[in-house]
Amino acid sequence: MGRFMSQLSASYTSTRIHCKNIPGLVRRQRVLCRRHPDAMVAVSEGAVQGVRHCQKQFHHARWNCSTIPRDASVFGSHVVGSTRESAFVYAINSAGVVHALTRACSRGAIANCACDLSKQGNHEDRAGQFSWGGCSDNIRYGSAFARKFVDARDRGQRDARALMNLHNNRAGRKGVRKKMRLECKCHGVSGSCTVRTCWQTMAPFGATARWLKTRYDVATEVSVQPDGGGLILPLLRTPRKKDLIYLEPSPNYCLADSTYGFAGTGGRECNATSRGPDGCDQLCCGRGYTTHRRQVTTKCECKFQWCCSVDCNTCTSWKDLHFCNIKSSSPTHMPVSSHSPTFSLLAQSLPHPTASFPTSTKSL
């Protein structure tokens, strides 16, 4: 278990942040941490949120975000690769921090920010006139603080990697802003909408994560200037502020690669009938897969219940489970995985983030 992740987990459920104990902060970040302890709670909460949603978005892909390089967090250091995936990780991390900070403002958890009261008076939208009211999410504060804190590591450095990170951080912040919605309430005699009060609110973070995923799908590769001091933007398709950029092509994520901290797809469960990224053909990279017939106990007919329980029946059935081979030469090898097969079925929609995180703490 990496120290960074345990830091995050601990800070996620408690509100005590000890700036000294967080490894890998640069000086500027440490100053901010000391000065704004209440905001730091939100920062770590946002980082965890980013990780969760990254894993949700890439659940089926070969790269399933289980290998977020340690530095993907606001508390880490430099990423090894400058791939499309690391671009996404930077963006979603920065977006998560913005989102959590902004929400914390609305909760009154941060002493120097409150609801955004700059919007006043009357306004008009497609549905007619309305007046600003309620609590508009203070995205300006969230964005500004996230920029100060998350960008601190790369700010001031002129190398290509730093520029890439800054660009992707900005795209992440943009993703939250992009998913702001207008929410309204009607006042008037028995439901008539004579007076409408509206406020700006952030969409649930999943909406931003999904938007960033579409940006990931069309991310732009840029090249480094020969002297290493800047980026050469492609003339044909100049990336806009909302686009993700990366410097080097991604590996195929088939085999374990220690430089990328990736455990490989060997042992992962795949879908034999799917043609998509989660299909055995693609996920196992042609190494083939092993099929096991097992009796599995799954939860079925699940109903979601307030607050946190998923009310399910237990169904038991025989199922064919397919697991990617680790090496193409060993056709009937038992899957080597940190998950037990039943576990991965039960928690299919969201793998346990801590279970699959790299354990190396080289840079911490």
Added chain:
Amino acid sequence: MAGAIIENLSGRKLGILIMFLLLCQVVCFLVGALIAPAPSSVLSVLGTKCVDKQYSREKWYYPRGKGRCLHRISDPQDPEVAKQGISANHIIFTFQIPSPKDNQVLDYSRWQQNLIAMMHLDILYKEEEAEFDPNALMTIEARLGYRNKGDPDDRWTEYATSTEERILDCSISPEHRKAEYMYNCSSVPLFELGSLHHDFYLLNIRLPIHTPKEPRDHPTNVYLGALTDMWVAFIHQNGGFTKVWVSLKTVFFPTIVGIMVWFWRRISHLARPPLLLEYMLMVLGAALTLLNCPLEYLTLAFDCPWMTVVSDIRQGLFYASLLSFWLIFTGEHLMDDIERNNVRAYWRHLSAVLGGCLCLFIFDMCERGVQLSNPFYSIWVTEIGTNLALAFIILAGVCAGLYFCFLSYMIWKVFINISKKRQSLPAMSSTRRLHYEGVIYRFKVLMLATLLCAAMTIIGFILGQVSEGQWSWDENIKLEYTSAFFTGVYGMWNVYTFALICLYAPSHKRWPKDQDTQSSTGEEIEFSRLATEPSEMSSITGYVTKAATD
């Protein structure tokens, strides 16, 4: 009511008086528009979700300060939360108000008078099955505490605690039926405080679940679906507005008392006993004085949760006496030669006013009165309560309808009589003619003034609905319309009552003659006065012709 000042005042004096009253009215409006802030402000707070697996009703959970809850969650749908074994019973939504701003800890001021809380839930639309009923019955365990400046951070004192039921009302438009969208749920009233005596307040809310084990058992809160967040909007009166309002009252209070004393001294100087209408004017003045009495000063020193009930009663008394006054005034100007001058003659009409007011009073006591002991109480939650409340309101509505029937009928009769008398006026003796012309004039002036006031109130109200909030015709000058409407209307009814008491007081120009005709009726007094004071006639006839051309 004979020989009122309004008949005897010269045109110039009357003009000056009217100009002065109009000026007062404009000043009241402008005080609201330019000096006062909006009447109330809203502070919306997103709940902090504290978690305590050993939840206890005696413990306070708060997000800021020493001893704050350390275990929190941000997203209940996060699988990590379920993995930690957290259930709905362990989650406490906490609201510590007021929220800090610009690095400063704010506190409520006693000038802010009252606090209303409305709850609003964020419920996520789930593509997969969720136990959700858009009109679910929520069971809310709510606890309200307070703390004052100088108290340690963890010393919260209980103000009220209650388990309440509220009905959810959610909908979602078809284009939003996809992941990451919220249901559109209407706000639910939570509590109402009649006084804002303390500096800081803390609201703890739990939505405990209870899944029935036995078939007859009632499930609680199992149909709330993917509830992710809870907002509470805290609405308080603005301190600046209260200051302006109380200042207005402080000015009006002695003014109306003064004019009443002046009025009563005039009446007591008369040889005859006071007439019914004069009593009514005194009642109206007394009701307004009660309304004007700046009791709000008490809230600055004492905790007065009963203030809202008292102001409701004061307002009710004023409106009741105003309605009764109109009724009796019309009745006294019927000119059908029936001697009334007695409250008993109006018992049918007045019982409509009384009945309506009584209904509203009972309704108010059922809602506000119970809220004195439990601020979370609302009569609208239970079906019986809703029916009861509706019954009282409908009954009050029936009384109001009855009242307006009576009043319109009487006004119609007055106008019939006026036109009848008009036809026979030339045939009358001059004194008799002048008497009737005086009656018609008095009645018409009051009708005109009343209609003007009512129309202004209604127009002001509609304007307020059309253009919510602020008006500005300039970058620098902002008009606070809602405040201006409140102060304007309040000032208007004060000016109206002031004018009534002042103009309908008996004129002292007839004293010398009155003393020897004390046994006669008002009509005869009028004749004798008019016969002996020809100098007055020019002014009266001047007004009569003016009124007639109207």
